Amino acid sequence: MTPLYHDLSEETVLVFGGGAVGSRKAIGFADEACVVVVSPAFADRLLAADDAAGHAEIDLVRAEPDPGAVWEWVQRLSPALVVAATDDPAVNAAAEAAALESGVLVNRTDVSGGRDAGSVVVPATIEDDPVSVAISTGGASPALSKALRQRIEAEIDGAGAMAELSGELRGDLIDRGIDPETRREAIRHVVRSEGVWKGLQKGRSNGRQEAYTVIEEVIDR
Numbered sequence: 123m124t125p126l127y128h129d130l131s132e133e134t135v136l137v138f139g140g141g142a143v144g145s146r147k148a149i150g151f152a153d154e155a156c157v158v159v160v161s162p163a164f165a166d167r168l169l170a171a172d173d174a175a176g177h178a179e180i181d182l183v184r185a186e187p188d189p190g191a192v193w194e195w196v197q198r199l200s201p202a203l204v205v206a207a208t209d210d211p212a213v214n215a216a217a218e219a220a221a222l223e224s225g226v227l228v229n230r231t232d233v234s235g236g237r238d239a240g241s242v243v244v245p246a247t248i249e250d251d252p253v254s255v256a257i258s259t260g261g262a263s264p265a266l267s268k269a270l271r272q273r274i275e276a277e278i279d280g281a282g283a284m285a286e287l288s289g290e291l292r293g294d295l296i297d298r299g300i301d302p303e304t305r306r307e308a309i310r311h312v313v314r315s316e317g318v319w320k321g322l323q324k325g326r327s328n329g330r331q332e333a334y335t336v337i338e339e340v341i342d343r
């Protein structure tokens with residue numbers, strides 16, 4: 123499996139099954155995509171999320187397609203991704219087959235191994251915008267993905283602010299005409315500096331000040 127970050131804005135994600143797993147996936151994808159959930163019943167969490175603001179869109183469609191009817195839903199909605207999250211393996215298998223036949227990515231939530239080409243797994247994700255870390259065990263152990271996510275969460279606290287600051291500093295150094303090798307060396311020092319990480323915890327301008335101390339040391343060498 124190859125890890126990729128996929129921009130799903132303006133795309134449709136079609137989820138079959140509105141239970142615990144379908145809800146988690148739907149709410150996750152709705153940060154960016156338009157999500158349609160087809161299911162005879164919906165978990166409370168999903169009904170609440172449907173009412174809350176902040177999501178691109180979640181459409182709840184009350185229906186219970188049998189395996190033969192799944193294909194039609196995929197054709198009608200032209201999704202970028204199909205999520206098979208019902209508790210009926212035959213419906214999940216039909217959703218997977220319909221997606222693969224239509225050249226659409228598919229996430230089968232009820233199986234771990236033996237994936238077909240075109241299938242995707244949803245990783246455990248840590249976000250500190252614009253930084254995001256995704257963990258997968260290749261489907262072998264989702265519980266381990268979750269445990270590692272909890273461990274790494276503390277580790278990358280503040281990475282978003284560091285990404286923004288070091289991105290800006292890179293622009294400043296380019297504008298100042300600093301030669302590329304010195305610039306790269308300076309930025310490498312900034313992102314590894316304990317002083318800058320600690321400074322950022324106190325606030326943006328603190329972090330920036332610490333970073334300039336590090337940068338000038340590299341430039342003056």
Ligand SMILES: C[C@@]1(CC(=O)O)C2=NC(=C\c3[nH]c(c(CCC(=O)O)c3CC(=O)O)Cc3[nH]c(c(CC(=O)O)c3CCC(=O)O)/C=C3\N/C(=C\2)[C@@H](CCC(=O)O)[C@]3(C)CC(=O)O)/[C@H]1CCC(=O)O
Nearest residue numbers: 231232233234243244245246258259260261264265267268
């Ligand atoms: C990471 C995460 C993302 C998310 O879903 O958001 C995710 N599962 C999470 C949690 C979790 N899932 C399960 C448990 C209970 C413990 C256990 O049984 O192990 C826990 C832990 C818990 O709940 O504590 C049960 C489970 N999961 C799958 C099966 C089917 C099977 O194994 O056959 C079964 C058995 C069902 C049964 O027995 O009936 C399948 C998949 N689950 C995946 C992702 C994909 C592989 C990811 C990877 O490569 O590691 C994959 C293959 C497909 C997919 O869904 O994409 C999310 C953690 C989010 C977070 O907290 O950060």
Ligand SMILES: NC(=O)c1ccc[n+]([C@@H]2O[C@H](COP(=O)([O-])OP(=O)(O)OC[C@H]3O[C@@H](n4cnc5c(N)ncnc54)[C@H](O)[C@@H]3O)[C@@H](O)[C@H]2O)c1
Nearest residue numbers: 139140141142143144160161163186187207208209231232
């Ligand atoms: N990937 C994961 O992280 C993960 C975690 C736990 C369980 N699972 C697996 O995922 C599946 C779903 O788990 P769950 O806990 O959400 O189950 P659940 O029973 O809470 O939800 C299943 C949902 O599917 C709906 N459904 C039933 N028939 C349908 C049909 N024909 N069309 C559309 N929707 C239909 C039900 O109404 C229900 O809302 C199970 O097979 C389970 O083994 C996966």
